[in-house]
Amino acid sequence: MSVLLVEDDASIAVVITAALEAEGFEVTHCVSIEERDRYLRERSFTALVTDVILTDGDGIESLGEVRVAAPDMPVIILSAQNTLDTAVRASDTGAFEYLPKPFDLDELVRTVRQAVGNSTRAKTLDDDAQETGLPLVGRSAPMQAVYRMITRVLRNDLTVLVLGESGTGKELVAEAIHQLGSRREGPFVAVNAAAIPSELIESELFGHEKGAFTGAVVRHHGKFEQASGGTLFLDEIGDMPMQAQTRLLRALQSGTVRRVGGREDIPVNVRIVAATNRDLAPMIAAGQFREDLYYRLNVVPIVLPPLRERADDIPALARHFLALAAQEGLPRRRLSDTAALLLSRQPWRGNVRELRNFIYRVALLAREDTVEADALAPLMAERPVGEAVDVADLASAVRAWLDREQPASGTIYDLALAALERPLFTAVLEETGGNQLRAAQRLGINRNTLRKRLQDLALDPEILRGRG
Numbered sequence: 001m002s003v004l005l006v007e008d009d010a011s012i013a014v015v016i017t018a019a020l021e022a023e024g025f026e027v028t029h030c031v032s033i034e035e036r037d038r039y040l041r042e043r044s045f046t047a048l049v050t051d052v053i054l055t056d057g058d059g060i061e062s063l064g065e066v067r068v069a070a071p072d073m074p075v076i077i078l079s080a081q082n083t084l085d086t087a088v089r090a091s092d093t094g095a096f097e098y099l100p101k102p103f104d105l106d107e108l109v110r111t112v113r114q115a116v117g118n119s120t121r122a123k124t125l126d127d128d129a130q131e132t133g134l135p136l137v138g139r140s141a142p143m144q145a146v147y148r149m150i151t152r153v154l155r156n157d158l159t160v161l162v163l164g165e166s167g168t169g170k171e172l173v174a175e176a177i178h179q180l181g182s183r184r185e186g187p188f189v190a191v192n193a194a195a196i197p198s199e200l201i202e203s204e205l206f207g208h209e210k211g212a213f214t215g216a217v218v219r220h221h222g223k224f225e226q227a228s229g230g231t232l233f234l235d236e237i238g239d240m241p242m243q244a245q246t247r248l249l250r251a252l253q254s255g256t257v258r259r260v261g262g263r264e265d266i267p268v269n270v271r272i273v274a275a276t277n278r279d280l281a282p283m284i285a286a287g288q289f290r291e292d293l294y295y296r297l298n299v300v301p302i303v304l305p306p307l308r309e310r311a312d313d314i315p316a317l318a319r320h321f322l323a324l325a326a327q328e329g330l331p332r333r334r335l336s337d338t339a340a341l342l343l344s345r346q347p348w349r350g351n352v353r354e355l356r357n358f359i360y361r362v363a364l365l366a367r368e369d370t371v372e373a374d375a376l377a378p379l380m381a382e383r384p385v386g387e388a389v390d391v392a393d394l395a396s397a398v399r400a401w402l403d404r405e406q407p408a409s410g411t412i413y414d415l416a417l418a419a420l421e422r423p424l425f426t427a428v429l430e431e432t433g434g435n436q437l438r439a440a441q442r443l444g445i446n447r448n449t450l451r452k453r454l455q456d457l458a459l460d461p462e463i464l465r466g467r468g
Contacts, residue, residue, distance in 0.1 A: 001116055002026040002043075006036045006050040006059060007078070016049065019105050020112060032056045033065075040069040046116045049108075052079040052090075063093045064433075072144055074115035078103065136169070136176055137320045138313030142305035145460065146173065149302045154181040159252070161237075161297045162275040163458040164304030167351030170275040171235060173302060178231040183271055186230025191223050193244075194236035201244045203260050206251070212261025224257045224268045232270045237297065238278035238289060249293045272297070279422075281456040282414030303460050307348040307355065315340035317352060321359035330363040338373040346380070422457055425450070429459075 003020055007013040008031040017027045028045070030036055032055045039045075048066060050059045063075065074096040090098035096115040099108060136147075150173065153160055160177060162170040171190060178188045196204050203212075207222030223232055234240075240248065251257045252272065256265040274297045283289040307314065319335055326332040335343075348355050358379070366375055398416070407415045425439070432438040436454075440447040454460075 001046045002028065003047045003049060003112060004036065004039055004045040005029045006033075006048070006054060007031065008051065008053075008055050015105065016108065019109050023109055023113065025112065033059070033062045037065055037069070040066065044070065045073060047074050047076065047096075047112055049076045049078065049112065052077065060089050060093055063095075067094075071141060076108070076111055076115060078108075136172055137317050138310055139316070140310040140312045142310045143313060146302060146304060149300070150176055150180070153177060153300050157183075157271045159271075159297055159299040160273045160302060161300070162273065162302050162304060164275075164277060165306045165351055166277045167353030168304040168306055169352050170277075170304055171233060173304060174231065174233040174235075174273040174275065177273055178233075178271075181231075181271075183230050187227055188231050188233065189223050189227035190233040190235060192235045194239035198241040198244070201241060202247060205244065206247065206257045206259055207262075208260035209262045212259070216261070219259075222257065222259065224251060224270060225266065227268075227270045229269055230271070232272055234272065234274040236276060236278075237274040238276040238280055238283060242288070242290070245290045245293050249290060249296060252293075252296050279415065279418040279457060282411060282418050285414055286408075286411040288408070288411065301458055303458050307351045311344045314344040314348075314355065317355055318343050318359050321356050322363055325360050325363035330360065331366070332369070333363050333366055334370045336370055336372050339371050339376055342373045342376055418457060421453060422459065425454060425457070425459055 001024065003025050005013060005016055005020075005027055007016065007029065013029050013031075017029055020027050028039060030039060034056055036048075036050070048070075050063075052059045060077065066073070066075065075093065077090045077093070077095045077098045078101060079090070079098070080101040097111045099111065136143075154177065160174075162173050164170050174190070175188060178184060191204065193201065203216075203220060203222065205222050205224060207225055208216050208220050210216060210219050234248075251268070254265070255269075256267050258265050280289050280294055284291045284294060315335070315337075318340060322333050322335060343355070350357075362371055362376065362379060365379065368375065401416070401419055402412075405415065405419075425443075428439045428442050429436070432442065436450055437447055440450040443450065
């Protein structure tokens, strides 16, 4: 494990080097940004520890070059400039940790050890997922951010809320957390709140006693009890009826459930992973989702990017789905590089789910074992016309959004505002490389307002960094 230390104070550098080497790290020391960049071109490191004020520049402002050279390398920032501005700047870079001087040497060593451990798990998570049969495919920067978040929850039972559009693979994230974590030997139970009639959802979740209602001829164990010792995945949590939300909140707070028609509180031992494709903030404002339940579920948010934000992963995903199709009895096909490039340029509005279905259709209908770009054209033409809405025409986009979402009366304004803000903020943050201060200036709003709305919309500026 090798650490690159950028520190122009020789006495501090000696102490840090000795402490890290005592823990088994190989330390390379330099004093300038120029030297740092040269070392990064010549070899790879498992972590970077850098001061802010260096002999030839600002260690924070120059981290863009580091991200290009080593996008997955964790960065720990040290600084004697102990101001709020420095802390915010360090946080905005996506640094693993910021330690103001004077710092505790043992804390620095622990931080480096944790950073290296998280980075290693994030790099291997894709391979681990493949070994366990989980198609979490992709090594793009947005997916690396997802992997890093997953690795941080594998050794604990914190509640996770997976956010993302339909078809992005939210259940796969939940399965990865379960199968790669400490509860892998227990059951994984998935519940789609949108697919269960409102009058039955409490019985499904918490169970019922015999005779609790017409048709309850036997005692029924609910999903909480079925998932005991494992993971309960609550999909489409935004569609859960308010009464069920209240009982769910009580179950999460107390760690017990009470069957419908029962009088006994039953202890349950489950890890909760919830998911939604809806923006819960305006639903809370409209009284459609309990705010206290939201904070109970949103302990660790994981934002799953849409496919349009990870186009680099499309060739790997397409080849993965061709392999799955062959395992399921369809003809074995190969994808040429030109065909893969064509796929990566398409607007997959249905996200990974749409791409998967399309690739299965390709496997079935292609005439050659190697699928070339020209063979994809006829199949591309068969994709639903509804996916080709001209988003440049704002009026048409609004009408299409209303037809697709069919928002409830009384919520249209808040939901429409959130739907507009999401792509607007994304576009401006892409232009500024994820810099929130410049984005706020471009938008003409206060930086704190932008930061609050990004949090409300579950938008992570880190995944936009470097894409401007």
